[in-house]
Amino acid sequence: MKPIHLQSLLDAYADLSEMAFFHYVQQFEMDMMRVNELADLNSLVKELIRLGDPQLQQFFVGYRIKQISKEFDLLRIGKDYVINIELKRESTEERMQKQLKQNAYYLKFLEVDILNFTFVSSTQTLYQLQMEQLVEVSMDTLWQALANQQVKVLANLDDLFDPINYLVSPFDAPHAFMKEEYFLTSPQMTFKREILELVDQNKSVVIDGAPGTGKTLLTYDLVRTWKQAGKKVVLLHGTALNKGQHILNEQYGWHIKTVNDMVIDDADIVVIDEAQKLHYEQMQYIRTKLEEYQVPAVYSLDAGYYLFGEGKRMDVLGYIEKHFDMKQYELRTVMRYNKEMQTFAQLLFDKNLPLTRQYFPNVSVQYFSTNAAFIQHIEECRRTNWLVVNCYHFERPTNDILGQEFDRVCLIVDHHFIYKPNGRISAMRKRRATDPMKVLYHTIIRTRKKLQIVVVNNPIALEHIVNIVKHED
Numbered sequence: 001m002k003p004i005h006l007q008s009l010l011d012a013y014a015d016l017s018e019m020a021f022f023h024y025v026q027q028f029e030m031d032m033m034r035v036n037e038l039a040d041l042n043s044l045v046k047e048l049i050r051l052g053d054p055q056l057q058q059f060f061v062g063y064r065i066k067q068i069s070k071e072f073d074l075l076r077i078g079k080d081y082v083i084n085i086e087l088k089r090e091s092t093e094e095r096m097q098k099q100l101k102q103n104a105y106y107l108k109f110l111e112v113d114i115l116n117f118t119f120v121s122s123t124q125t126l127y128q129l130q131m132e133q134l135v136e137v138s139m140d141t142l143w144q145a146l147a148n149q150q151v152k153v154l155a156n157l158d159d160l161f162d163p164i165n166y167l168v169s170p171f172d173a174p175h176a177f178m179k180e181e182y183f184l185t186s187p188q189m190t191f192k193r194e195i196l197e198l199v200d201q202n203k204s205v206v207i208d209g210a211p212g213t214g215k216t217l218l219t220y221d222l223v224r225t226w227k228q229a230g231k232k233v234v235l236l237h238g239t240a241l242n243k244g245q246h247i248l249n250e251q252y253g254w255h256i257k258t259v260n261d262m263v264i265d266d267a268d269i270v271v272i273d274e275a276q277k278l279h280y281e282q283m284q285y286i287r288t289k290l291e292e293y294q295v296p297a298v299y300s301l302d303a304g305y306y307l308f309g310e311g312k313r314m315d316v317l318g319y320i321e322k323h324f325d326m327k328q329y330e331l332r333t334v335m336r337y338n339k340e341m342q343t344f345a346q347l348l349f350d351k352n353l354p355l356t357r358q359y360f361p362n363v364s365v366q367y368f369s370t371n372a373a374f375i376q377h378i379e380e381c382r383r384t385n386w387l388v389v390n391c392y393h394f395e396r397p398t399n400d401i402l403g404q405e406f407d408r409v410c411l412i413v414d415h416h417f418i419y420k421p422n423g424r425i426s427a428m429r430k431r432r433a434t435d436p437m438k439v440l441y442h443t444i445i446r447t448r449k450k451l452q453i454v455v456v457n458n459p460i461a462l463e464h465i466v467n468i469v470k471h472e473d
Contacts, residue, residue: 001029001063001157006056006074010042031062037073040087043121047139048146055146058153065161070106070183077160078149081113085142090122093134100129102183109165115145170220171244177220178252188218191329195222195298198327199269204290204297206320209331210304211442218331219273219300226269227254234267236286238274264289275301276316283319299326341451345444347468351423360469365453367462374456378410386410386452389443391427391436407449411440414456419464 012024025033033041048054060075074085084103088096100116107114116129117137128137154160168182176182184192195205209215226233235256237245248254257263259282264270270290272278278286290297303317320326344363347353368374381388387406416428416436427436444451455462 001060002027003058003060003076003154004028004030006041006045006059006061009061010038010045013038028061033062036089037087040089040119040121041074043124044085044087044119047119047124047126048143051140051143054143055149055151058151060157063157065106065166066158070102070166072103075157076146076149077110077152077154077157078112079152080150081115081145082107082110083115083142083145083149084117086116086118088118088120090120091118093127096120096127097129097132097134100127100134101132104129104132105181105183106161106166109162110160117142167214168217169244170216170248171242174244174247174252178224178248180224182217182221184218184221185214187331188214188221191218191331192222192225194327195329196225199226199296199298202294202296204324204326205299206317206326206328207298207300207331208303208317208328210302211445213331215300215302215331216273219271219298222298223254223271231268232266233269233271234262234264235271235273236262238272238277259286262286262289264295265293267293267295269298270295271298271300273300275299275320276303278316280319283316287323297324338445338448341445341447344451344468345441348444348465349425349441351419351425351464355467362449363451363453363469365455365462365465365469367455367459369457374454377454378412381410381452381454388412389439390414391439391443392416406447408452409443409447409450410452410454411443412454412456413440413458413461413465415458417458417461419460425461 009025013021016024025031045054045056048056058076060072060077062071062073063075064071072084073087074083076083084100084107086096086099086103096118100118103116104114107116118127118134119125120127126137126139126142127134128141129135166182168176170177173181191207195207198205207215207219223233223235233255235254236259237256238259240258241249241256245254245256249256255267259272259278270286272286286297289295299316299320301316303315321328340358340360340362343356343358344360347355366377368377378388386408388410390412417440418426420426425437425440427440453465455465
């Protein structure tokens with residue numbers, strides 16, 4: 001998005017046809033503002049002009065943080081502080097305070113002071129968030145802030161906002177989660193309200209979502225909400241518990257169990273997380289217990305997942321639809337999304353895809369055909385706190401790899417991975433093991449920062465990876 005002078009925006013709206021104005025704002029990568037929003041903006045600008053010649057340049061209008069769709073009406077980025085102004089025709093102080101507190105949370109990662117304002121055009125009133133309290137201030141406060149700000153010229157506003165900063169995981173950051181240092185998206189909030197109401201009526205639901213859609217955060221937020229209301233919630237996990245879940249149990253009094261350890265006779269609500277990993281016998285057992293105790297259940301799952309392992313391979317969602325009368329909620333928008341890693345994964349998996357001009361600064365590759373040197377390198381990776389992932393021999397539990405995110409990953413691609421004649425990557429699958437292709441894919445897309453591919457005795461794979469990551473100016 002490009003910055004614009006606010007008076008330029010208003011002048012263009014006043015003088016251009018609707019189509020011409022649409023084309024004008026497109027060059028700034030702005031969405032078409034509603035008429036009432038422009039009227040509110042015009043009212044604000046007039047109030048500022050009454051005080052003198054205001055600094056109205058370098059504003060980003062209607063900016064949205066990618067993937068999480070958090071929107072700011074007016075943003076002006078400075079080296080010393082950030083100015084955020086929300087425009088309202090009318091509003092309540094409670095709603096304005098809540099919004100500005102959310103804005104402060106999203107802007108704090110810029111690591112400069114934040115001046116958060118709301119302008120209510122119907123009353124010509126300006127409010128500012130000060131020490132998390134909403135305070136009515138004079139228009140001169142904003143005028144002076146604009147005049148004194150050291151504006152920062154930016155080539156790309158998206159570079160300042162990393163969506164990963166806002167995706168708090170109850171597994172990776174349980175303490176931040178329990179402090180409620182996160183916000184749900186609009187779809188998540190809508191689903192939450194409806195699910196709370198249905199469960200209160202003793203009805204059960206399904207939350208379905210692919211990796212990165214916020215399924216786990218919504219599920220655990222529901223549990224936290226019920227626990228705050230005094231409900232006893234038993235949370236069953238489809239595989240062995242991870243470190244974050246142990247912290248929630250031991251330090252916050254949660255009741256997270258594996259299916260084999262389930263006890264629900266005195267539970268008010270049962271939540272089954274990662275339900276897609278359950279086997280047929282486990283689903284049958286849970287169904288029997290839920291019917292016996294007449295307890296409402298929330299199934300949280302990824303309907304597109306499957307596991308090769310002990311027990312029968314099954315369609316968990318199909319089983320639920322057959323045996324339970326439940327309302328299903330599907331999360332579609334991927335929030336946890338590292339574009340660089342996603343693109344790299346797509347190109348790695350299919351040699352026929354045209355190589356993009358995208359730069360992969362966070363992906364590197366090492367090659368070894370000498371076993372001693374390979375072992376030495378892997379030991380150095382471990383020593384320097386890289387997560388080493390071998391798709392066949394896990395150094396951590398499988399559910400840790402498929403269910404969490406990691407900053408620095410060393411991923412081994414050995415001779416088991418081959419490219420088929422159709423150009424798609426394939427891998428030898430061993431019995432009673434998680435699909436190595438799934439581990440390969442999930443490891444890449446769940447890498448938050450740095451990915452190091454260590455290729456072993458596989459020159460064909462090496463050649464393709466080098467072609468992907470090479471950067472030509």
